[in-house]
Amino acid sequence: MSRRGGRRTVAVVTGTRAEFGLLAPVMRAVAAHPRLRLRVVAAGAHFLPPARTIREVRAAFPRSVAAEVRMQRAGAGERLEDAAAVGRGMEGFARAFAAMRPDWVVVLGDRIEAFAAASAASIGGIAVAHIHGGDRAEGIADEAMRHAITKLSHVHLAATARSAERIVRMGERVEHVRVVGSPAIDGLRGIRAMGDAEAARLGDPRVVVLLHPSGLEDGDEARLARGVVEGVRRSGLGPVLVLAPNHDPGRTVVMSELERFGAAAKQAEHLPRERFVALLKRLAGRGQRGVMIGNSSAGLIEAAAVRLPVVNVGPRQEGRERAGNVADVPLGKVGRVGVIAEALKRAASGDRPRAGHPYGDGRAGVRIARVLADVTVEPGSAGLLRKRNRY
Numbered sequence: 410m411s412r413r414g415g416r417r418t419v420a421v422v423t424g425t426r427a428e429f430g431l432l433a434p435v436m437r438a439v440a441a442h443p444r445l446r447l448r449v450v451a452a453g454a455h456f457l458p459p460a461r462t463i464r465e466v467r468a469a470f471p472r473s474v475a476a477e478v479r480m481q482r483a484g485a486g487e488r489l490e491d492a493a494a495v496g497r498g499m500e501g502f503a504r505a506f507a508a509m510r511p512d513w514v515v516v517l518g519d520r521i522e523a524f525a526a527a528s529a530a531s532i533g534g535i536a537v538a539h540i541h542g543g544d545r546a547e548g549i550a551d552e553a554m555r556h557a558i559t560k561l562s563h564v565h566l567a568a569t570a571r572s573a574e575r576i577v578r579m580g581e582r583v584e585h586v587r588v589v590g591s592p593a594i595d596g597l598r599g600i601r602a603m604g605d606a607e608a609a610r611l612g613d614p615r616v617v618v619l620l621h622p623s624g625l626e627d628g629d630e631a632r633l634a635r636g637v638v639e640g641v642r643r644s645g646l647g648p649v650l651v652l653a654p655n656h657d658p659g660r661t662v663v664m665s666e667l668e669r670f671g672a673a674a675k676q677a678e679h680l681p682r683e684r685f686v687a688l689l690k691r692l693a694g695r696g697q698r699g700v701m702i703g704n705s706s707a708g709l710i711e712a713a714a715v716r717l718p719v720v721n722v723g724p725r726q727e728g729r730e731r732a733g734n735v736a737d738v739p740l741g742k743v744g745r746v747g748v749i750a751e752a753l754k755r756a757a758s759g760d761r762p763r764a765g766h767p768y769g770d771g772r773a774g775v776r777i778a779r780v781l782a783d784v785t786v787e788p789g790s791a792g793l794l795r796k797r798n799r800y
Contacts (some may be wrong), residue, residue, distance in 0.1 A: 412775060413613070414573045415444065415733055416443075416444050416445055416446045417444060417445050417446065417512040417513060417781060417782060417788065418445075418446045418448055418509065418510065418511045418512050418513070419439045419445050419511060419513045419515060419781055420448045420450050420505075420506065420509060420511035420513065420514045420515065420590040420766075421435060421436050421439065421447065421448070421449055421450070421515045422448075422450045422452060422502070422514060422515065422516050422522065422523065422526040422576045423449065423450070423451055423452070423455065423457065423466060423800045424451075424452045424453030424454055424455065424480075424489060424520055424521075424522025424523065424526075425453060425454045425462075425520060425521075425522065425656070426454070426455070426460060426465070426655070426679055427655060427706075427707070428517050428518055428520065428523075429455070429462065429465065429466060430593075430681075430682030430685075431475070431506040431540075431541075431591070431592045431593045431778050432470060432515075432517055432540075432592065432766065433577070433682070434592050434595035434596055434773070434774035435515065435517075435540070435592050435595075435643035435773070435774040435777050435778070436449060436469075436470060436473070436774075437544075437598075437774060438774035438775045438777065438778035439515075439591050439777075439778045440470075440473065440776075441780065442778045442779070442781075443783055444582065444782040445778060445781060445782050447470070447473045448473060448475040448476075448509050448511060448562065449466065449470050449473045449474045449475060449476075450475060450476045450477075450478060450480035450502070450505055450526070451466045451467075451474055451476075451478070452477070452498060452501070452502070452525075452526070453465055453478070453479075453480045453481055453494075453498065453520070453521070453522035454481060454522070454655065454656040456479050456481075456567070457481060457483055457656050458483055458533070458546065458733075459678055460653075460678050460679040462634070462679060463477070465681060472717055475505070475508075475509050476501075476504075476505035476509065478498055478501035478505060479497070479501065480494040480498040480501070480521070480522065480525065481494045482494070483713070486656065486657070486658050486659070486660055486661060487658055488658050489585055490658075491521050491658060494521060494525075495521050495524060495525045495528075498521065498522060498525030498526070498527055498529075498531045499525045500529075502525055502526045502529035502530070503533060503710045505531040505532055505573065506530060506535055507530060507533075509516055511535060512535075512536065512789065513536050513537075513538050514526060514527070514530035514535050514536070514537050514538070514780050515538045515539075515540065515543050515777075515781070516537065516538075516539055516540070516558060516562075516614075516754075517539075517540040518540070518541050518552070518652050519541075519544075519546070519552065519554045519555030519558065521554065523539075523554070523558055524554045524557060524558055525536065526766065527539065527558045527561040527562060528561060528679070528788070531561040531562070531563075531692060534789065534794060535788075535789070536564065536789065536793055536794060537558075537561055537562040537563055537564075537567075538562065538563070538564040538566055538773065538777070538780070538781060539558050539559060539561075539562035539565055539566065539569075540566045540568070540589075540592065540630050540773075540777065541555075541566075541568050541591065542556075542558065542559040542562065542565045542566070542567060542568050542572065542576055542607065543559065543565070543569075543571075543572030543573060543575040543576040543579075544568065544569075544572050544729060544730075545575075545727075545728030545730075545754070546706070546725065546726055546727070546728060546729050547724065547727040547728040548604070556579065557643075559576055559579055559639075559798070560579070562626070563585065563788075563793050563794060563796070564585050564587070564781075564784065564793075565581055565585060565586045565587065565778050566587055566589045566773075566776075566780065567586060567587065567588050567589065567643070568588075568590060568591040568767075568768055568769065568773075568791075569588065569590075569730055569767045569768060569769075570588055570767070571590075571730060571767070572588075572730075573586050573587075573588045576714060577799075580797075580798035580799050580800055581799065582797075582799055583799070587776070587780050587794075589769070589773045589776040589777050589780070590768055590770060590771070590772065590773040590776065591710055591768040591769055591770015592773040592777070593706075593707070593710045593711050593768065593773050594710070594711070594714050594766075594768050594770070594771045594773065595609055595614055595771050595772065595773055595774050596771065596787075597606065597711065597714050597715065597771060598771060598800055599688060600683055600686045600690065600692035600710065601687060601690070602687060602688055602691040602693075602694055603684070603687035603688045603690065603691040607687075608682070608688070608691055611650050611675055611677065611688070612648045612650055612674075612675035612686075613647075613648055614646070614647075614648050614649055614650035614675065614692070614699070615646055615647055615648060615649075615697070615698065615700070615757070616641055616644075616646050616649045616650070616700055616701075616702060616753070616757075617648060617649075617650050617652065617688065617689075617692065617699070617700075617701045617703075618637060618641065618649060618650070618651045618652065618701075618702055618703075619652045619654075619666070619701065619702075619703035619704075619705045619707065619708070620633075620634055620637055620654055620663055620667065620702075620703040620722070621654045621655050621657060621663070621703070621704055621705060621725060622654060622655075622657040622658060622659030622660055622662070622663055622703055622722050623659070623704060623725040624657075624658070624659070624725070625723075625724075625740075627659070627662050628662060629740065630659045630662045631662050631663075631665075631666050632743060632794075633660070633722060633723045633740060633743050634663045634666030634667055635666050635669070636743035636744055636749055637667075637702060637703070637722055637743075638666060638667065638669045638670055639668075639749070639750075640672075640702075640748070640749025640750045640752075640753060641670075641702065641720050641748075641749075641750075641753065642673070642750075643746075643750035644748075644749075644750040644751075644753040644757075645754075645795055646700065646754070646757055647673070648675065649670065649674035649675065650674065650675045650676075650677060650688075651667050651670055651675070651676050651677070652678075652679070652680065652685075653676070653677070653678045653679065654667075654675055667704065672772075676690065682705050686711060687713070688711055689701065689707075689715050689717050690715050690717075691712060691739055691795065692717055693712075693715045693716050693717035693761065698710070698758065699718075699757070700715065700717070700718050700719070700753055700756045700757045701717055701718070701719045701720070702719070702720040702721075702722065702749075702753060703720075703721070703722065704721060704722055704723050704725035704726055706726060706729065707750055708721055708734075708735065708764070709721065709726055709732070709735055710729070710768050711728055712730055713731075713732035713734045713735070713762070713766040713768070714766055714768070716734060716761050716762050716763075716764060717734060717762075718734050718736070718756035718757065718759065718761070718762060719735050719736070719756070720735075720736050720738060720742075720749065720752045720753055720756055721735050721736070721737050721738070722737075722738045722743060722749065723738075723740045723743065724739070724740055730767045730768075732765060732766040732767070733762045733765070734762035734765055736752050736755065736756055738752055
């Protein structure tokens with residue numbers, strides 16, 4: 410691998426709107442480091458309508474986007490169609506990496522874009538650094554991909570101490586596992602709460618619904634989404650803002666149920682990260698009594714950091730570490746009359762959650778850049794690339 414001018418080339422792969430928000434501080438830290446060169450590879454769901462969030466990526470890093478890899482096709486959301494998208498992604502990433510010859514490929518999480526990129530890089534002899542490995546989110550099929558990415562990776566950038574312990578127990582080298590925190594916390598302090606005028610354009614919500622597919626059968630997926638709609642209605646809390654789910658299998662089912670809100674809720678396909686965090690901060694502010702409901706990791710990470718109460722429904726986030734801001738409603742209780750409504754009312758009327766969470770201090774991006782620059786074993790060397798279980 411090339412280290413032109415003594416700098417290591419770092420290809421950061423982003424495939425979704427949510428994970429781009431987490432990776433942006435990592436990208437900025439890499440770009441600012443004197444011994445690193447940033448290359449952004451945009452892929453996957455960024456190209457899907459209607460949001461087409463590739464525009465955000467290009468706008469944020471206009472000089473660093475080195476490749477674009479199209480994987481999914483609009484309207485194709487079944488699991489076997491995702492499998493075909495992984496194949497297209499691996500081929501596209503392989504071509505991109507062959508052209509740019511990076512020293513590192515950085516991926517985050519558990520989605521198919523990260524899996525395809527890690528597979529192409531690892532098979533191709535390029536060092537992979539994985540952020541948010543070792544987490545548990547047991548309710549979705551992507552959990553297997555997270556652990557598969559761990560085994561494909563060479564340096565592990567864990568968000569919490571518990572996640573780091575799991576990575577080591579999977580047989581990874583202790584010296585290649587670093588606890589850096591979650592980049593989801595980076596930059597939160599610098600974002601101001603949303604003002605009145607902008608909130609008014611969103612319907613001045615008191616309740617934000619962010620419900621993604623959970624990897625369930627269509628009937629259970631619909632039952633879960635229907636329970637959220639009915640629970641919000643019964644709670645009497647409002648106004649309501651519904652954010653569109655991500656592009657996982659089951660999105661169409663979830664969307665059709667969320668449309669039952671009708672005129673009772675404002676709908677938004679996507680909020681850029683700064684606006685989303687600003688809204689969470691507004692809801693968490695004194696006198697607002699706001700609450701978030703759904704099954705997004707943002708409810709357990711970003712919302713915890715800004716002390717916003719969250720009602721987490723269904724199995725999608727089972728096993729993930731929590732702070733005191735979360736009230737869980739398991740799938741078995743979703744259909745019971747009044748359970749979600751009561752959880753929402755308790756969350757909205759109670760004291761604001763205490764500060765504290767397991768996801769770090771907001772300096773993950775800087776730590777990650779430092780690891781990528783300072784690893785003494787050359788990224789392309791056999792000492793790093795040759796994987797061995799430690800048990």
